[in-house]
Amino acid sequence: MKLEEKKNQLQEQNLPPNDDNVMDEEETEAVSPWRDGWKQLRKNRLAIIGFAIILFFILVAIFAPLFTSYSYDQQNLADRLHPPSEEYLLGADHLGRDIFTRIAYGARVSLQVGFFAVTGALVFGSLLGILAGYFGRWIDMLISRIFDIMLAFPSILLAIAIVAILGPSLENALLAIAVVNIPIFGRLVRSRVISLREEEFIMAAKAQGMKSGRVILHHILPNSVAPIIVQATLSFGTAILEAAALGFLGLGAQPPTPEWGQMLADSREFIQLAPWTLLAPGLSIMLVVLGFNLIGDGLRDALDPRMKN
Amino acid sequence: MSTPLLEVNGLKKYFPIRSGVFGRKTGEVKAVDDVSFSVMPGEILGIVGESGCGKSTTGKSILRLIEPTDGEVKFEDRNILELPKGEMRKLRRDMQIIFQDPYASLNPRHTVEKIISEPLLVHGMKNSKERKERVRELLEVVGLNGYHATRYPHQFSGGQRQRIGIARALANNPKLIICDEPVSALDVSVQAQILNLMEELREQFHLTYIFIAHDLSVVKHISDRVGVMYLGRMVELTTKEKLYEDPKHPYTKALLSAVPEPDPDIKKERIILKGDVPNPQNPPTGCAFHTRCPLAMDICKEIRPEFAPVEDHHFVACHLYNDKQ
Numbered sequence: 001m002k003l004e005e006k007k008n009q010l011q012e013q014n015l016p017p018n019d020d021n022v023m024d025e026e027e028t029e030a031v032s033p034w035r036d037g038w039k040q041l042r043k044n045r046l047a048i049i050g051f052a053i054i055l056f057f058i059l060v061a062i063f064a065p066l067f068t069s070y071s072y073d074q075q076n077l078a079d080r081l082h083p084p085s086e087e088y089l090l091g092a093d094h095l096g097r098d099i100f101t102r103i104a105y106g107a108r109v110s111l112q113v114g115f116f117a118v119t120g121a122l123v124f125g126s127l128l129g130i131l132a133g134y135f136g137r138w139i140d141m142l143i144s145r146i147f148d149i150m151l152a153f154p155s156i157l158l159a160i161a162i163v164a165i166l167g168p169s170l171e172n173a174l175l176a177i178a179v180v181n182i183p184i185f186g187r188l189v190r191s192r193v194i195s196l197r198e199e200e201f202i203m204a205a206k207a208q209g210m211k212s213g214r215v216i217l218h219h220i221l222p223n224s225v226a227p228i229i230v231q232a233t234l235s236f237g238t239a240i241l242e243a244a245a246l247g248f249l250g251l252g253a254q255p256p257t258p259e260w261g262q263m264l265a266d267s268r269e270f271i272q273l274a275p276w277t278l279l280a281p282g283l284s285i286m287l288v289v290l291g292f293n294l295i296g297d298g299l300r301d302a303l304d305p306r307m308k309n
Numbered sequence: 310m311s312t313p314l315l316e317v318n319g320l321k322k323y324f325p326i327r328s329g330v331f332g333r334k335t336g337e338v339k340a341v342d343d344v345s346f347s348v349m350p351g352e353i354l355g356i357v358g359e360s361g362c363g364k365s366t367t368g369k370s371i372l373r374l375i376e377p378t379d380g381e382v383k384f385e386d387r388n389i390l391e392l393p394k395g396e397m398r399k400l401r402r403d404m405q406i407i408f409q410d411p412y413a414s415l416n417p418r419h420t421v422e423k424i425i426s427e428p429l430l431v432h433g434m435k436n437s438k439e440r441k442e443r444v445r446e447l448l449e450v451v452g453l454n455g456y457h458a459t460r461y462p463h464q465f466s467g468g469q470r471q472r473i474g475i476a477r478a479l480a481n482n483p484k485l486i487i488c489d490e491p492v493s494a495l496d497v498s499v500q501a502q503i504l505n506l507m508e509e510l511r512e513q514f515h516l517t518y519i520f521i522a523h524d525l526s527v528v529k530h531i532s533d534r535v536g537v538m539y540l541g542r543m544v545e546l547t548t549k550e551k552l553y554e555d556p557k558h559p560y561t562k563a564l565l566s567a568v569p570e571p572d573p574d575i576k577k578e579r580i581i582l583k584g585d586v587p588n589p590q591n592p593p594t595g596c597a598f599h600t601r602c603p604l605a606m607d608i609c610k611e612i613r614p615e616f617a618p619v620e621d622h623h624f625v626a627c628h629l630y631n632d633k634q
Contacts, residue, residue, distance in 0.1 A: 022319055032420075032461060033417060033418055033461065033463075080508055155569060200408050200409075200410055200414040201413060201414050201415055201416045201417075203369075203408075203414075204406070204408060204414050204415075204474075204477070205376050205416070205427070206374060207372060207374055207401060207405065207406045208401060208427060208428040208477070209397075209398040209399065209400075209401035209402060209428070210398075210427070210431050214431070218419075218427070222416075222418040222419075223416070223417070223418055232588050251473060284448070288463040
């Protein structure tokens with residue numbers, strides 16, 4: 001009837017089988033979603049500033065020994081609370097240690113804490129999130145309730161509790177921060193997996209006869225990576241802040257390790273006498289966290305297809 | 310008559326409704342309620358019905374993409390609902406599906422190459438060069454080009470994406486393909502192209518289709534036999550000629566009278582049904598259609614009519630005809 005006519009019409013006109021008006025030249029290159037995201041990101045000026053800040057601190061951390069003339073624990077008691085000068089670029093602290101040197105070495109500590117804590121939280125959080133989201137039922141119940149319990153405590157309080165049990169040290173602080181961040185990644189991944197599980201292309205993968213492992217690794221995981229990356233970048237900042245907080249409370253890095261939070265705590269008594277002793281570590285923490293947040297926001301906009309137009 | 314390729318007996322899928330803190334079962338939606346039919350090798354069986362009548366659930370239950378509640382699905386004389394997981398996975402190379410939404414059914418992070426070659430890999434084609442060749446071959450079979458293999462789904466139009474979906478379904482030379490509204494999401498001009506392609510492929514590869522759709526003219530165009538579903542039940546099943554010329558069930562009559570006529574001068578009697586489709590959570594007793602049926606009798610409220618043949622190859626579930634037997 002109607003369709004028959006249409007079919008005949010189409011055959012008469014001898015239309016090519018490729019429909020619509022999509023560009024169809026052989027030269028068109030394949031645009032992967034990742035490359036597209038990178039393109040978006042490059043246009044975002046704030047994200048580029050974030051990248052610049054982080055790159056700066058990474059370089060400072062790597063090349064710290066090259067441009068510092070002191071060691072981070074070298075005390076010149078005669079120069080206690082020395083104001084910024086040619087000799088001490090950012091001044092000296094209450095034990096006469098060069099603040100510039102300590103900030104540079106402190107960048108190593110902070111970036112390492114951020115990296116390892118976030119990696120740990122990401123790996124274990126994602127694993128648990130996938131288990132909970134994909135298999136559902138009692139597995140989901142169990143894992144989600146544990147996450148709920150962990151999220152019920154303020155994260156810094158939980159971290160303090162963990163460090164209190166394990167004893168104060170940088171490693172334990174790092175561990176505590178990782179643990180505290182697990183439910184954040186876990187819930188994110190879980191919700192992503194649950195919404196992906198209902199997608200037709202996942203059903204299609206099962207219809208092809210794929211095993212659960214393959215469905216998870218090749219279909220669910222690659223589609224969850226974008227939000228995980230965004231969260232990881234944002235968590236990097238939080239983790240550094242939490243490490244600084246633990247350091248401030250004396251539960252993180254132990255002296256003489258140059259840790260920004262601990263440097264703040266040590267200088268707090270001298271805020272009126274020598275404000276530069278607080279300014280440098282405070283600003284460093286702020287800048288690093290700001291840098292990671294700018295990157296994170298930029299990534300979110302670049303990788304979220306809904307933001308595109 | 311040869312033996313059917315697929316036999317569905319008393320297929321049921323009830324979705325539980327859970328509520329409250331402990332997720333107690335407080336009811337169920339009878340999405341598919343006792344559906345039986347068989348499909349011969351090489352034929353196209355159309356299934357039509359309104360949205361929510363259980364067409365898609367039927368299709369997905371046959372493939373166990375949705376685990377059916379009860380019933381029997383025999384594929385080449387094996388009840389596949391009893392197969393263990395591993396066996397079922399192997400069998401999937403013979404039973405494929407084409408999905409409704411070509412935008413949702415392709416993984417956005419995979420290239421066309423990967424999308425089409427994955428089923429090959431899963432079913433044992435380990436040689437990547439062989440796979441590559443097969444992908445190119447398949448792309449050409451469905452009217453695309455070999456160089457499309459390196460692109461991503463978002464670089465294609467709806468019709469092209471559906472072709473990719475078809476190529477994926479064809480990858481392992483299946484015997485049966487369930488087409489779950491494969492053209493509903495496409496423009497009308499593209500619909501015709503895809504339908505023609507599917508017909509060509511059927512002849513070329515000796516395929517059998519179960520073609521699910523809500524568009525009566527599409528089903529009429531492509532099917533050999535047509536089944537009509539209403540509220541999770543099959544109400545009529547016969548050859549397409551008989552169904553479109555001599556519909557028996559009052560619901561089928563109403564449905565067909567709603568097909569628009571291109572000629573405005575032709576006066577057509579339209580059967581307007583009263584009310585809405587009842588809630589499948591609480592379907593009417595007896596015949597599910599009795600609440601809206603213009604010819605309802607007392608018996609319709611009490612006894613569910615059997616799905617029985619009234620003529621050769623013409624099954625109807627209606628008391629109007631059961632009496633005459």
